[in-house]
Amino acid sequence: MMTPGVKALGDEIESRVDVGDRFAGLFATRPAPAAESAGAAGTAPITLSAHVATPGGIDTLEASLPPGAESYPALTPRLGAAFWYEREIHDTFGVVPEGHPRLAPLVRPGSPETPGDRALPRHVTGYGMFTIPHGPVRSGVLESIEYLVETPGEAIPHLNMRVFYKHRGVQDAFAGMTPAKAVLLAERTEGVASVAHALAFSHAIEQIAGCEPPTTAQLVRVLHAELERIANHLDVAVRLADAAGLAVATARFALHKERVMRLVSRLCGSRFGRGVVVPGGISAAPLLPPAQLRAELDRLAKPIAADAAALMATSSFLDRLRGTGPLTPERARQHGALGPIGKAAGFADDARLVRPYDAYRALAVPPGRSHVAGDALARLRVRWEEVDQSFRLLRQVADDLSERAPDLYSVTCEPPTGRAVGWAEAPQGEVLYDVSIEAGRVTRCHPRSASFHNLVLMHEVFTSDILTDFPFIEASFGLSVAGVAL
Amino acid sequence: MSIWVLRGLRDGVVTTRWPARPDDYADTWRGPARPLPAAALSPDPAAALSSDPAVALSSDPEAALEALCPTGAITAEHGGNVRVDQGKCILCGHCVAERPDLFAWSQGANGPGAAALTRNQLIVPELPETDEAVEAARARLRARTAALRRSVHVRHVDAGSDGSEEWEIQALLGPVYDIHRLGVFFTASPRHADVLLVTGAGARGMTVPLRTTYDGMPDPKVVIAVGTDAVSGGLLSESDMTTGGIAATVPVDIWLAGSPPSPFGIINALLVAVGKLDPTPARPAAPSTSTTGSRGGRRSR
Numbered sequence: 001m002m003t004p005g006v007k008a009l010g011d012e013i014e015s016r017v018d019v020g021d022r023f024a025g026l027f028a029t030r031p032a033p034a035a036e037s038a039g040a041a042g043t044a045p046i047t048l049s050a051h052v053a054t055p056g057g058i059d060t061l062e063a064s065l066p067p068g069a070e071s072y073p074a075l076t077p078r079l080g081a082a083f084w085y086e087r088e089i090h091d092t093f094g095v096v097p098e099g100h101p102r103l104a105p106l107v108r109p110g111s112p113e114t115p116g117d118r119a120l121p122r123h124v125t126g127y128g129m130f131t132i133p134h135g136p137v138r139s140g141v142l143e144s145i146e147y148l149v150e151t152p153g154e155a156i157p158h159l160n161m162r163v164f165y166k167h168r169g170v171q172d173a174f175a176g177m178t179p180a181k182a183v184l185l186a187e188r189t190e191g192v193a194s195v196a197h198a199l200a201f202s203h204a205i206e207q208i209a210g211c212e213p214p215t216t217a218q219l220v221r222v223l224h225a226e227l228e229r230i231a232n233h234l235d236v237a238v239r240l241a242d243a244a245g246l247a248v249a250t251a252r253f254a255l256h257k258e259r260v261m262r263l264v265s266r267l268c269g270s271r272f273g274r275g276v277v278v279p280g281g282i283s284a285a286p287l288l289p290p291a292q293l294r295a296e297l298d299r300l301a302k303p304i305a306a307d308a309a310a311l312m313a314t315s316s317f318l319d320r321l322r323g324t325g326p327l328t329p330e331r332a333r334q335h336g337a338l339g340p341i342g343k344a345a346g347f348a349d350d351a352r353l354v355r356p357y358d359a360y361r362a363l364a365v366p367p368g369r370s371h372v373a374g375d376a377l378a379r380l381r382v383r384w385e386e387v388d389q390s391f392r393l394l395r396q397v398a399d400d401l402s403e404r405a406p407d408l409y410s411v412t413c414e415p416p417t418g419r420a421v422g423w424a425e426a427p428q429g430e431v432l433y434d435v436s437i438e439a440g441r442v443t444r445c446h447p448r449s450a451s452f453h454n455l456v457l458m459h460e461v462f463t464s465d466i467l468t469d470f471p472f473i474e475a476s477f478g479l480s481v482a483g484v485a486l
Numbered sequence: 487m488s489i490w491v492l493r494g495l496r497d498g499v500v501t502t503r504w505p506a507r508p509d510d511y512a513d514t515w516r517g518p519a520r521p522l523p524a525a526a527l528s529p530d531p532a533a534a535l536s537s538d539p540a541v542a543l544s545s546d547p548e549a550a551l552e553a554l555c556p557t558g559a560i561t562a563e564h565g566g567n568v569r570v571d572q573g574k575c576i577l578c579g580h581c582v583a584e585r586p587d588l589f590a591w592s593q594g595a596n597g598p599g600a601a602a603l604t605r606n607q608l609i610v611p612e613l614p615e616t617d618e619a620v621e622a623a624r625a626r627l628r629a630r631t632a633a634l635r636r637s638v639h640v641r642h643v644d645a646g647s648d649g650s651e652e653w654e655i656q657a658l659l660g661p662v663y664d665i666h667r668l669g670v671f672f673t674a675s676p677r678h679a680d681v682l683l684v685t686g687a688g689a690r691g692m693t694v695p696l697r698t699t700y701d702g703m704p705d706p707k708v709v710i711a712v713g714t715d716a717v718s719g720g721l722l723s724e725s726d727m728t729t730g731g732i733a734a735t736v737p738v739d740i741w742l743a744g745s746p747p748s749p750f751g752i753i754n755a756l757l758v759a760v761g762k763l764d765p766t767p768a769r770p771a772a773p774s775t776s777t778t779g780s781r782g783g784r785r786s787r
Contacts (some may be wrong), residue, residue: 108727109691136695137643139674141655144644144692165691166646169727181556184578185721191650191746235653238660248494254660255500261657262511269516269591271748272650275579283583303496310489482649485689 006072009050009063013079016052016059022336022349024051024058025432025448026075026085028093045069046095051421051432051448053336055354058421058432071096081335084456091164107485109164123158124150132467136165143481149467156462156470161455163485170486174445179205179279179414182442186433187274190449190483192232195224196426197433197447198277202413203357204422204435205279209415214408216401217281218359223293223397224264224273225424226390231260232427232478233340233383234304237311239475240380244317252307256300263296281410290402297398301391308384321377325461325473329372337457338450339429340382341477345374351425363396365389376476383478386427416440426450428479449483501664504595504750505763512750517592517600518575518714518743519559519582520610521568551588554581557714557721573608573717576745595750601758602741603627605733608717627739627761630706634680634760638670641679641703645696645732646689646722651713651746655683663749670756676702681759683752684736687715687722688729700736708759710740712752717741 017023031044045067052059065072074097075082086097087106096103122131135146148160170189174182179201186201187194199221206213213221234257241249261271267286268276276282286293311317327337332345342348352360353367368385371378419436429450436444454477461473502509548562559574560581568588570581581589592610594600602608603623606616642655658665659672673679676699684696700709711732714720719730729735742755757763 136692137676137699141642141652141659141672142644143647143649143652144689144695165695166644166686166689167691167727168646168687168689168722169725170722172727173722173725180580181721184556184576188576188648188650188715188721188745191648192653194650238656246490248490251661252493254657255497255662258657258660258662265516269579270577271654272746274745275577283579307493310493314490480649482647485691 005063006048006065006075009048009061010073010075010078012061013050013052013075016054017079017336021059022053023079023081024053024336024430025453026050026082026089027434027446027448028089028095029444029446030093046093048072048089049434049446051434053349053355053430057355058423060421060434065095069095071098073098074100076100081453084452105162105164107164107167109167122150123160126152128152129157136162145481145484147470149470151467154466156465156467159459159462161458163455163481165485166481167485171446174442177442178440179437179442182445183278184275186445186447187272187277189447189486190426190428190431190451190480191272192235192480193228193426193428193431193449193483195221195228195273195277196424196431197449198274199225199358199424200422200431200433200447201435201445202277202279202422203424204420204433205415205437206413207420207422208418208435208437209279209413211280211411211413213281213358214411215359216285216404216407217409218362219397219401219404220282220286220409221277222359222363223286223394223401224268224276226394226397227260227264227267228273229390229427230300230304230387231257231264233387234260236380236383236475236478237308240321240376240472241311241317243471243475244320246311246314246317249307249311249314249317253311256304256307259300263293263300266296267293278410280413281408283409285406285409286401290398294395294398294402297391297394304387308387312381312384318377320469320472321380321476322375324376324465324469325476326463327374327457327461329374331457331460332374335457336453337429338453339425339427340379340386341454341457342429343368343382344371344378346370346372349430351423351430355423357424359397359400363393363400366392376472379476379478414440428483429454447483447486449480449486451479451481451483452486455479455484500661501667502662502750505754505757509750512595512748514593515595515748515750516577517594517751518572518577519570519579519589520572520592521570521588522590523611551585554584556580557718557723567611569609569611569613571609571718572743573602573605573714573741574720574723575743576714576720595748595754600742600747600751601755602743603739603758605717605738605741608741608743623739627708627759631680631708631760634706634708635762636669638681638756638760639673639679640670640681640683640756641673641676641699642683642685643692643696643699644685645692645716645735646686646728647713647715648686651685651715654746654749655685655712655752657749658752663753665753665756668753668757668762676700677704679703680707681756682707682709682736683712683756684709684716684732684738685712685746686732687719687725688732688734690727690729693729693735696732696735708739709736710742710755710759711738712742712755713747714743714745717743720745 091108132149136144146162150158237253329346332347432448434446723730
């Protein structure tokens, strides 16, 4: 069925991307309060909403399908980055994007009890080709995801991912919550980036209400966001060192990560910075005085930098990362790759710099160096630079906090009705929240994590790599499955 | 490589000796909310004078109190006891912030409610019938795990977590917690596992993989529900896509609240699971006047 609305939407996104904007997401809504299950031809028309990131903010473009339409011309053939987004739309509403290359279940299991069909999808055929199903229960303490590795033995010509196993229905659970409760769910949408998700959600609420958190609250938000970034990057270092069998390096970075998490818990009681960010500000003052915070930061920064330098001088380690899992700058730009994955391939769109929020507007965020290699090594280099940058920001925050007289920690922020997009730069990259509110309750909340946008790129980075490179590539992406399957 | 030898020696021994020795971080850990010992909804006008208008103006103080909790963990009987189901507590702190006269944080990774042997044991103050049920559960567990004490192999399954519980379990393998010192090891194969650590709210898509893993483990086996999500589903208990906790799929032996629980809490649960720690906290008499967290009087054997 031809739908001019959708075609025009595709044209608009394409022309925006051509002039340098970034495609940031696509999702569908059905205005009825409860979305009909797949297949049931609901009478309410489906609306497609696309997010496009510009230097100043995030624009929302929309197109409505005709009432009763069960298909529309897919955007994926002209806009590769929509690949997973359209699969999610198909999963959720059952509408068919015509011309989409592969509409297998992505985020929702096929039926409640037996997810998907048991037959393994095959994409590459030939002599000696076989599929290694890896997951959803994998060796080690990892989140549930299934990788289907198609291989003739060593090379990986194709990789399939099934992320639906741990789909929890987060998006639907937001409906009906008050903002004060919904921010708690936002923190638990992608637990390792709790602060960033709480920030993105709160920014949306604050934008609807037109309120501005007090300066102290903005500083404390940056404080927790940057500590979260350091902890996540250290976690990637732990996993990479572990994959390379460097026992001492693994233990060292695990020690640093633990120390960072303990500092977070001494500041707010939670090791993940939960309960700090609320719409309108923060919930309470940090439990550590700024002078003590400053001393703790200094105690952390030096040994982390020294161990990072030692790691980046360990040639047996670097050999495993150099040239591993490369993403070309061209693909990074086309896809709009987020966070360290994009930065490592020359595509840097850091929300803290380009679309600053909270205290980032006042703080001097040092711009990162530019990289083009796009491999696992470049991704790790970006992370170390970000850790360094985070410590510099944190010192500024600690100094600013010590100079400030105690003031309010939050302002009233209870908007009755409206819709807005909020964003924040998580350790994994930009997090978006598209939130609608009616009568003081969330009617619809669509979180889009950096993990969702970036994980699909795993398909493309195995060009010259073999099975033993898999843990390095997965770790170097540094994503969380919880943020993908929602 | 020699640089790493020297770096490994740099900080000396950083490993905790908990639970054999006290550990400040474990003992001061902020656990789920609990009602203060004297917490009962008094009919006097104190509640009506509460600073919070929602509480003060409400004609129904019980409902106002229960509405403080986003997951419905608080129950208030008319003019009677206020109870917190710590198995539903996500540690948001709303109740502690709004009614510090009634609620406080529990303290310590081995505090009351940590590593409960029955689901009801997570309700504080305890329900009247809890003691006998706990005693029976302990006897059953002890009979099964008598052989496991010296070497325990653990398998983890994520049944729809938010990712944070995995970080806390991974921390056990790091230098600070070093679970190996306690004779606990992680294993990739369910065939080698004695203990199953399950995280997450019980995603429907993980029902079959979780059950398959459980069935693949040899007897005797112990299941630990790690975190409030695994115990009750937390904020996602009502979601169609979860089973509201993992107990719908596998039988749970140890219930561990927390969002997420601390690594010390997970060690505590593991040691209780295999009978290395006595899981009975020395509970104070119910109407105690003490306002500090009551700590378990447990010792490592």
